[in-house]
Amino acid sequence: MLKLLFLSTPVGSLGSGQGGGVELTIQNVAQELQKRGHLLEVVAPQNSVLKGIKVKTIEGNHQIAVQTQTRDVPICLPTNSVLANMWEYARQVQNNYDLIVNFAFDWLPFYLTPFFARPIAHFISMGSMTEASDRIMNKVAQKYPNTIGVYTKSQAASFPFADLCHILGSGLDLSLYQFCPQPQNYLAWLGRIAPEKALEDAVAASKITGIPLKIFGKIQEGDYWQQIQQDFPEAPIEYMGFFQTEKLQKYLGQSRALLMTPRWLEAFGNVAIEALACGVPVIAYRRGGPTEIIRDNQTGFLVEPDSIPGLVEAIEKIDQIERKNCRQQAEGEYSLKALGERFEAWFYKILSI
Numbered sequence: 001m002l003k004l005l006f007l008s009t010p011v012g013s014l015g016s017g018q019g020g021g022v023e024l025t026i027q028n029v030a031q032e033l034q035k036r037g038h039l040l041e042v043v044a045p046q047n048s049v050l051k052g053i054k055v056k057t058i059e060g061n062h063q064i065a066v067q068t069q070t071r072d073v074p075i076c077l078p079t080n081s082v083l084a085n086m087w088e089y090a091r092q093v094q095n096n097y098d099l100i101v102n103f104a105f106d107w108l109p110f111y112l113t114p115f116f117a118r119p120i121a122h123f124i125s126m127g128s129m130t131e132a133s134d135r136i137m138n139k140v141a142q143k144y145p146n147t148i149g150v151y152t153k154s155q156a157a158s159f160p161f162a163d164l165c166h167i168l169g170s171g172l173d174l175s176l177y178q179f180c181p182q183p184q185n186y187l188a189w190l191g192r193i194a195p196e197k198a199l200e201d202a203v204a205a206s207k208i209t210g211i212p213l214k215i216f217g218k219i220q221e222g223d224y225w226q227q228i229q230q231d232f233p234e235a236p237i238e239y240m241g242f243f244q245t246e247k248l249q250k251y252l253g254q255s256r257a258l259l260m261t262p263r264w265l266e267a268f269g270n271v272a273i274e275a276l277a278c279g280v281p282v283i284a285y286r287r288g289g290p291t292e293i294i295r296d297n298q299t300g301f302l303v304e305p306d307s308i309p310g311l312v313e314a315i316e317k318i319d320q321i322e323r324k325n326c327r328q329q330a331e332g333e334y335s336l337k338a339l340g341e342r343f344e345a346w347f348y349k350i351l352s353i
């Protein structure tokens, strides 16, 4: 039995959607490890909620999401930084735990690693973003073998320390996602509404095909969303809101396909496996995490990156995909049990148990 202290992302509270896919990953990993008998506490910004997990909330100002910035951006902390406050708390209680697990992408936890008495495992949830973060992550990767975990190989390949990354993938509580054999006539798009996700490409494809697009997720950049509505006044799109899993999976399950159109190198794409779990094929650009998830022509289509005609062509042949193959893939590869086993093995390796 391990005593684990998880430190969440400082860009927003857990459950807000501001942190993106890593929020779901924290919920899932924590839930499964607790089920396996480990003792666990999660440290997270104020107003955070997790189902069935003890959360220590910490006040302070959120960190600005790094993906909105340029590669040469200096390291910045707001006044009364929640990130600094969370790590101050971790320093104080570290001796009650065997291992600290960092889920923040930020520079500070990597920098602090040698100053802690307890070992720190770092789960990196995005590809390479800035020079400063690459540099500090590389230092930690070299000095503390096995302590860097990532979602996928494509994500690891974006870093100078690719070979030192432990690949952990992702997983879901599949019992929360229902298989829907017969879809209605609409497409789905899920995620943070922010430029790196290129929602406009999915909207353009919906307009060309005439198939309605339902959009789910946190509006992270309001101006960006306004612009899309202005640019596509006649597209058959509908913004549904930011939903919790139960409601989200119901609407997602009834869609004919999920469109994933990220402009950046998507580290994983939790939305892809959520769709598969509901029996929904995924159409995604052939780049980053989705290339390691989707089985081209079997559980979806991988199309040329940034190609709207590519999306349209894939949408037109979507009925060729057997929806039960999608659910089967999720069951075979993305169970919570398998995810828990991988994280557990990673922790034991770090602790040389």
Ligand code: UDP
Pocket: 017, 019, 020, 021, 022, 024, 190, 191, 192, 216, 217, 218, 241, 242, 243, 244, 245, 248, 268, 269, 270, 271, 272, 274
């Ligand atoms: N999501 C949600 N409600 C919504 C739309 C999206 O909870 O209405 C969640 C979804 O379950 C997923 C996350 O938002 O976990 C998006 O994560 P993903 O890994 O796809 O991308 P990221 O935001 O990490 O870049």
